[in-house]
Amino acid sequence: MTSIAADTSLHHTLRADRLRPVRIWLWVMAGLVLLMVVVGGATRLTESGLSITSWRPLSGTIPPLSDADWQAEFEAYKQIPQYTLLNSWMTLDDFKYIFWWEWAHRFLGRFLGVAFAVPFLVFLAQGRLSRDLALPLGGLFLLGGFQGFLGWWMVSSGLTELTSVSQYRLATHLSAASLLFCAIVWVARRLERPKLVHADERGAWPVVVLGIAILVQLFWGGLVAGLDAGMGYNTWPLMDGAIIPNGLWVMDPAWRNVFENNLTVQFIHRMLAYGILAYIALLLFLRSRTGGFSGVHGWLPRIGVITILQAALGIGTLLMSVPIWMALGHQVLAFMLLGLVTLYVADLTRR
Structure with a gap:
């Protein structure tokens, strides 16, 4: 043997x-x-x-x-x-x-x-x-x-x-x-x-959901770039003086606002960022309670750090009215975050 x-x-x-x-x-x-x-x-x-x-x-x-x-x-x-x-x-x-x-x-x-x-x-x-x-x-x-x-x-x-x-x-x-x-x-x-991972820890679907959310956020980032929507409403945390600004649904039909209204597109981009941050915080909390971050789950704290950096860079890009170097850094970090999530899922789904 x-x-x-x-x-x-x-x-x-x-x-x-x-x-x-x-x-x-x-x-x-x-x-x-x-x-x-x-x-x-x-x-x-x-x-x-x-x-x-x-x-x-x-x-x-x-x-x-x-x-x-x-x-x-x-x-x-x-x-x-x-x-x-x-x-x-x-x-x-x-x-x-x-x-x-x-x-x-x-x-x-x-x-x-x-x-x-x-x-x-x-x-x-x-x-x-x-x-x-x-x-x-x-x-x-x-x-x-x-x-x-x-x-x-x-x-x-x-x-x-x-x-x-x-x-x-x-x-x-x-x-x-x-x-x-x-x-x-x-x-x-x-x-x-592969990294070692116990059979009962192979539940990858929460991380897959995170990856899909980041892909959606990347798409909305493309809309923001295409509309130059980041050139306006350069304040944070308020947007046009409010948490939920007026004018989100001024276009007719209403669906056009989601893709063509600069205010609405930037607002959705912000809300998606908050949602992703909250979701990663939840994943970190649950993992800390159910086994920690050894082995394959070591990816999760790294994802958390990159997400915080990405959010900070996004806010800075907005407040400074989209300087090229900062906007490029924001885009690169988005891809790095997506890459880390891909690595995490790849390790979680080993056979």
Whole structure:
């Protein structure tokens, strides 16, 4: 029996070592997605997202190389409402500043696709990936490609009538990025050795509910960004002089207020934050009464700390009227929080 156990242990160790490059690659990919979110957020906050008015998946990799190329890009930008209604004062040098942000965002997206596809094919050829692993990884690649499509779908909403992108499409684009990030973190974690957890502690549904709440909050954060709703009502804890401000339901039909009324969208974002904080406090309290935070449950205090930091950063971003560095930090912490919750669920649901 001892010999069999040793052979089994050796088999698992060799298998784990064989997957080590795959795990490292996936963690790097998760980091690249996070970097993509940061650059995308900066692109949005500098109002650079509409500077490139066409989608050229291959030729668009090369930026303008001559004065004629730059002038052609600038002339294309001059045709859209954002320029004619808001930015007609721009010179070519001003345009170059916003162009480079959008180009960097798109280039990073292309780089991310190559950085995923090439190692995936190499690992496949090396036989490191079983069928059960190759199929989910292939799904991640398709999800990443779909994210690129969503990015252009978002940009196209601001090229004909609007002076910025649709908040609906921006929120969808951000939500898809968060799902992609979660999926990569999930797969990477499931390839690691599990932490010990007793069978009666496998109830993951309360943490799954938390993850869903954070995803909803991320979507509403996208709506806030798309409407520039954070630029108004820059007080806390009161909003427009009240806990529940007037004017939440001035649009008709009423459902439009939830997605299009700056006051209502920011109010919902605040209320969701309070709800998430209260829910995590409840999870911490219940866990402290039913076994503590050893083993897999060590994720929960970390989630609590990041949540408090995230709330503080959100309040600071609001009070300071959305400085770029603080808004980007707020966005990054949201993804880090979602990543921690994903790790917690991944460990809780080990078989």
